[in-house]
Amino acid sequence: AQSVTQLDSQVPVFEEAPVELRCNYSSSVSVYLFWYVQYPNQGLQLLLKYLSGSTLVKSINGFEAEFNKSQTSFHLRKPSVHISDTAEYFCAVSDLKAAGNKLTFGGGTRVLVKP
Amino acid sequence: EAGVAQSPRYKIIEKRQSVAFWCNPISGHATLYWYQQILGQGPKLLIQFQNNGVVDDSQLPKDRFSAERLKGVDSTLKIQPAKLEDSAVYLCASSLDHSRSGANEQFFGPGTRLTVL
Numbered sequence A: 001a002q003s004v005t006q007l008d009s010q011v012p013v014f015e016e017a018p019v020e021l022r023c024n025y026s027s028s029v030s031v032y033l034f035w036y037v038q039y040p041n042q043g044l045q046l047l048l049k050y051l052s053g054s055t056l057v058k059s060i061n062g063f064e065a066e067f068n069k070s071q072t073s074f075h076l077r078k079p080s081v082h083i084s085d086t087a088e089y090f091c092a093v094s095d096l097k098a099a100g101n102k103l104t105f106g107g108g109t110r111v112l113v114k115p
Numbered sequence B: 001e002a003g004v005a006q007s008p009r010y011k012i013i014e015k016r017q018s019v020a021f022w023c024n025p026i027s028g029h030a031t032l033y034w035y036q037q038i039l040g041q042g043p044k045l046l047i048q049f050q051n052n053g054v055v056d057d058s059q060l061p062k063d064r065f066s067a068e069r070l071k072g073v074d075s076t077l078k079i080q081p082a083k084l085e086d087s088a089v090y091l092c093a094s095s096l097d098h099s100r101s102g103a104n105e106q107f108f109g110p111g112t113r114l115t116v117l
Helices: none
Strands: A010-014 A019-021 A031-038 A044-050 A056-058 A064-068 A073-078 A087-095 A103-105 A109-114 B005-007 B010-013 B019-024 B031-037 B044-050 B053-056 B065-068 B075-079 B088-095 B112-116
Touching: A010 A019, A019 A109, A031 A064, A031 A073, A044 A056, A044 A064, A044 A073, A073 A087, A103 B044, B005 B088, B010 B019, B019 B088, B019 B112, B031 B075, B044 B065, B044 B075, B075 B088
Parallel strands: A010 A109, B010 B112
Antiparallel strands: A019 A073, A031 A044, A031 A087, A056 A064, A064 A073, A087 A103, A087 A109, B005 B019, B019 B075, B031 B044, B031 B088, B044 B053, B065 B075, B088 B112
């Protein structure tokens, strides 16, 4: 069964500083990869996804993630964070050989942006 | 486009009581998912429907949890009887059609926060 590890449960960061959130998954078979963001008292929203093609994917609000097949990683980065980026971020994997487009989530990383 | 609707947003019950949650997916979405998110953890899939049929319920504790999607649109998740460890946020999500090629994006509702005392 697929598993996803997010190595940092909390990441405090100052405004305008860079941030990196680490994500590793267990299986080396073909996968789709996702980052979701959850703002306080809201549902999850898709931030970005890797399906195929370029290993570097970007979101509209400045986040980017790079798929590394050999290291089974999909780390999320932003060069300069804003206060509004304070949220919890979840990495998720969909195993292409599993039925139903099932997502397996990591435990989440809480990002706290300080002024 | 209206999003995934869930109700209630909050529920507090005592252990051994029953509770039900309701979800209305995005119009036209064939696939509906129920997730359990325990505090400090990522969401865990409980059950997945394709229209009114079950695709995956392997992680649903069937001795106390049940779910239905009778007309292939909205869905109800029930817990009977509830235990303390059922305290969590229950998330509903929907996607166009999981069986199509590619990974259809899942859209999540705001969730129902359940507290079992």
